[in-house]
Structures are given as C-alpha cells and as structure tokens.
Amino acid sequence: MDKQNKSKDKGVKRRDFINTGVRLALGVSVVGTAAFTLKRSSTGKDYVWQIDPFKCTQCGRCATECVKAESAVKCVHAYALCGYCDLCGGYFKPGAKLETGAENQLCPTGAIQRKFIEEPYFEYVIDEALCIGCAKCVKGCSAFGNGSLHLQIRHDLCLNCNQCSIASVCPSDAISRVPADEPYKIKGDFIIEKEV
Amino acid sequence: MVTILLVLAGVISLGWWLATDPVSDFVTTQPGLDNRGEGGVVADIDIGAVGETLASLETELTETWPRFRGEHFDNISSSTIPLIDKFPEEGPDIKWSVSLGEGHAGAAIYKGVVYVLDYDEEQRADLLRAYALESGEKLWVRGYKINLKRNHGMSRTVPAVTEEHILTIGPRSHVMCVNRTDGTFNWGLNVEKEYGSEIPLWYTGQCPLIHDGKAIIAACGTALMVALDMETGEVLWETPNPHAWLMSHSSVMPFKFGGRMMYVYSAYGGVCGVAADGPDAGAILWESTAWNHQVIAPSPVCMPDGKIYLTAGYGAGAMVLQLSASGGSYSVEVLNEYTPKEGLACEQQTPVEFKGHLLGILPKDAGPLRNQLVCVHPDNFNQVVWSSGQDKRFGLGPYMIADNKLFILSDDATLTIARPGIREYIELDSYRVLEGHDAWGPLAIADGYLVMRDSKTMVCLDIAADRK
Secondary structure: HHHHHHHHHHHHHHHHHHHHHHHHHHHHHHHHHHHHHHHHHHHHEEEEEEEEOHHHHHHOHHHHHHHOOOOOOOEOHHHHHHOOOOOOOOOOOOOOOOOOOOOEEOOOOOEEEOOOOOOOOEEEEEEEOOOOOOOOHHHHHHHOOOOOOEEEEEEOOOOOOOOOOOOOOOOOOOOOEEEEEOOOOOEEEOOOOOOO | HHHHHHHHHHHHHHHHHHHHOOOOOOOOOOOOOOOOOOOOOOOOOOOOOOEOOOOOOOOOOEEOOHHHHHOOOOEEEOOOEEOOOOOOOOOOEEEEEEOOOOOOOOOEEOOOEEEEEEEEEEOOOEEEEEEEEEOOEEEEEEEEEOOOOOOOOOOOOOEEEEOOEEEEEOOOEEEEEEEOOOEEEEEEHHHHHHOOOOOOOOOOOOOOOOOOOEEOOOOOOOEEEEEEOOOOOOOEEEEOOOOOOOOOOOOOEEEEEEEEEEEEEOEEEOOEEEEEOOOOOHHHHHHHHOOOHHHHHHHHEEOOOOEEEEEEEEOOOOEEEEEEEEEEEEEEEEEEEEEHHHHHHHHOOOEEEEOOEEEEEEOOOOOOHHEEEEEEOEEEEEEEEEEEOOOOOOOEEEEEEEOOOEEEEEEEEEEEEEEEEOOOOEEEEEEEEOOOOOOOOOOOEEOOOOEEEEOOOOEEEEOOOOOO
C-alpha cells in the first residue's frame, strides 16, 4: 500500500512538473514576444525596402518586377541638384527638338511636366500618377545632367513584401532594407556610405 | 415583351458605346505646353567701358600659352622646362589663388601674364583680368556691364593673345579686342546683335581665334563666319550662312590641306572648311551636313592625311570625315560614325593627338569604359588600344601634355600626372588640388607654371622640377 501511494505521488509530481514547465515556457515566449514587439515599435526598428540612387543603374526592372500591377517605384526629383536646363537629358530624347511635343519626350507616359520659369530656366515636375518607374528619365538625367531625377520606392504604394521581388533581380544590389523611420534615400539628403 | 426590351437595351447600349469617346479626357501632348517665352530684346552693351589699371609688371618670363589648345592648337606644350612627375607630400606648390565668378573659362598665358575672361557676379560684368603669373598680382581689368544668370556657370572661353592684342568672346558672344600690355580697349563686336545669332545653350563656349592678323569668329547668324582686322575691327569678309547653321560650343580650327589654309568649324547643322586667304577668302571650300548634333563642345581634330575627327556628347558619339583635294576643289566623305560605346568619343574636351594616336576621356554613356581615358589609333577609332581602367575614371575636365607628361583634371579638381604612351596607361601621381567641383576649364602652362581652376577658384601651381 505504501509502495503504491509512493508510486502515485511520484507520477503526479512529474505531470505537475511538465504542466508547469509548459506554462512557464509559453509565458516566457508570450512575454518575450510582446516585449520584443514593444521594443521594436518604441525604437522604430521596423524595416522597409528602398533604392540607393547611387547604386541604381537604371536597368528598367523596377517597372516590371514589382508584384503590384503599377510598380511602387516612382521617379522623384531632387530640385536642389537640378540645373533647370532648357535641354534636359531626362526629359528629351537625344537629338529631339526642345519642344513639349510627345515625339520629343523620353518618358513613355508623359509623366514629366516641363514649365518655363524664366530665361534660361525650366522646371521639371514628376506626375507620380503617370510614372511607371521605368527609369528612362533617370538614365538620361544621370548621363547628361546632374542626376537629380532618381528612383525611390513609395511606401504608400509598397506592400513591403518579405522578399522584394525587384530586389531579388536588381543587377546592382541597389535595393535593401532601411529603417522605417528613415524610409527614403533622396539625393542630397543622405551621404554615400562608400564611394564605389 | 422581354425580347423587345432586350433588343431595345442592346440598341441603346450599342448607341452609347459608339457615341462615347473613351479618351475624351486625354490631353494631347504638343509643343508649347511649357509656356516658353519669346526671348528678349538683344541688349546694347558698351563693350570695353569698364576697366582699371592696378599695377605694372616687370618680368623675365618669356613662354606663352596664347590661346585655347595652345600655340599649335594641339594642347601640347612646346616648353622644354622639366616638370615634376610626382607631387610633394604636402601637395603641389600653389603660388596663388583667386576667386572667380562661377564658370569654366580657361586662362591664356603670355610672357609672364595670365589672362582670363571672368564674369564678376558683384559688378555684373564680363571682365578680362590680367594677373602676374608668378605672384598672382592683379595688373588690370577690362570689360563691360552685362546681366547674366547662372546657367551651369557663366564664363567658358579662353582669350586669344598675340604680342599686341588680346581677343575675347563673352557668354553672350560679345567680342572684345584690347591692347595686350595695359588692357586699353581697341574695338568690340556684339555678334548677337550684328548677326542675329542665337546664343547656344549654357552660353557661348567658342574660343576666339586670331590668325594672320585677323579675328576669326563663327557668328552663325546672317553670316556663318566673319574675319575682322585685329587693328581696327573692320570686317574683312563674311561667309554666307545659306543653311542657317547655328553656333555650337566648338571653336574654329585652322587647318592647311591640299595647299590651302582653311578654317574648320563644327556648327549645329554641319561642318565646313572656309578659305582663310586668297581671292576667295571667306568662301566655303567644303561642307557636310552628315555631322549634325544638338550639343557640340569639342573642336574638330584635323589630321595631316585629311581625316577630320568630330565628336560630341549627349549620345552623339563620333564621326570621321575624309577630306580630299583635287584640282583646287575639295570633297568630303564619311569614313566612320559610331556611338559612344563603340569607340573614342568625348563630351566636352577635345582629344589630344599624340604619336599618331588620339587620347580622350569617354563620356558617361560610353558603357563599361565610361569616364576612362582611352587611346585609339586613327586607323581604327573603334579599337581602344588602352584605357585608364575601371578604378581610374575622370569626367568632363581638361587634359594636356607638357614635358612628355599628361596632366588630367577630374571634375573634383584632382590633378593626375600620367605618362603619355601608346601601349598602356601609366599613372605617376595624383592630388586633389581644390575642394570645389566642375573643374572643366582648360589648363594652361608656361614657364613651369600650371594654371587651373574649378568652378569658382583659379590657382597657379609651380610644377617646374628644377625649382623644387
């Protein structure tokens, strides 16, 4: 009888031990996850995808590889770098007349508006609703101008996929995760980390 | 009943579909949407009205760099003074430094004096400034009031200097001739007003030419080219401009071929050779419209066998013409034309001919060789003999040869010394001389002093080896 009771007592203790252990592990993981999440949100260490304009080679894949039907990549304009030229390599096809006719424009969707400011300056404004992120203007601006036109991932459009489909095919590794509290790499606003 | 309703609905839908224009809200992209202005009235400018003498100079220096691309129009110094092939640890010896208006105007040097046509942003004036080569002391200024706005810099030409005269051309094509020694005004010409010329984008880049006592200017208005007496400013001849060619940033290059001296000019519209002397002086000896680009900055490189190498940026690439002479008449044919990725092409500077090869810096749209210094042989401009390598890229800055050394200036004013060769690129040293940017103004060298600039500062370096 004593032997039986003794054996029964031993079995209960093992079960209690396992139950307690499981509860403790769950508790620790829940508290840990909550603490980690709280810490991340409080320190702003979420990450989003962004393009380094100094690495971008204007290959055109941003327009076609994004999972969204209309790419989340758009051209942006660093006005401080712009020369406001009459002959803009980002606006005009090479050798085209310096007129706003569609046949002269480099942009396939007419997403750049050109406005005369005063002699000899012209302003170029991107209509993001029309921009498809093809980088044709960026290529022209980089080759013949100051490089003020460049691509950026728009976070109001980006789904922030776990694996960015553009980043996986980017030939120059120009797309990487950046802190969500500094989601853009606008030319003139950040310094190149390393000269290539 | 249902069938009738369905038919009726179908007819209405079809009518609506036919009547509705799905692109009615589209806006046609057509010329004029930028509201470009009509252009202002050409201003009357009192050329030569501004000036003062500040100091006089006694000097024993005798060498010259008298114009754009030097004495022989080849960007090669004929000086025999040995030059350094390595910079001192602390950098080159900067003898003096001056602040200039934003621009890319290069200097000319004549017997110990540096001349540069600057735009003074405070005085709002084009000013020809004279400095002592050794000390940088200001000697005199001469110029004229004119309102200009920044347009990737303002000044961008090199004066032409002879023993008696200095000839300049300003951003809006105002030609000024002054006495060399004291800057006394001789005569002026408002090219835009006199010839109805259209000023190129980013202002005038054509450097003036003094040749055989004449001022040679590509006016590209009612006259294509004009020659004026250097003493009086009197017009000696005017070349007609039947095709209404426009002024480029290229400069007029003298060239003797087929027994005749001619002036070769690459305009917007075409390239031509104009008789320099004889009873038909000023007549077009030959022309070609095959070379016609929107922006042309480099000047033609004319080779003794009649090849004329033409290049430009903005995707233009290069073209090689073959000029032939027979019985006093000339003909020209296109030998080769290619894109910047296919051979030697330059956006801003003119290539240098060295030992039968051409050296030049490729533009940004030249593919893997972009911004590299390359060497080609004129028998095959498409085959690069050597390049400076992917770790040694330059930009739009100038390059020249002196004392068998190649001096190359990068956009950020890093000066590189290399050994010019026809087999490989051999770099000797490099040093960032200035902290500015857009160091595009042509280099000038005389008596072992190198004058260079970035967009706002000009410096004089003592690079003579024997003075070290």
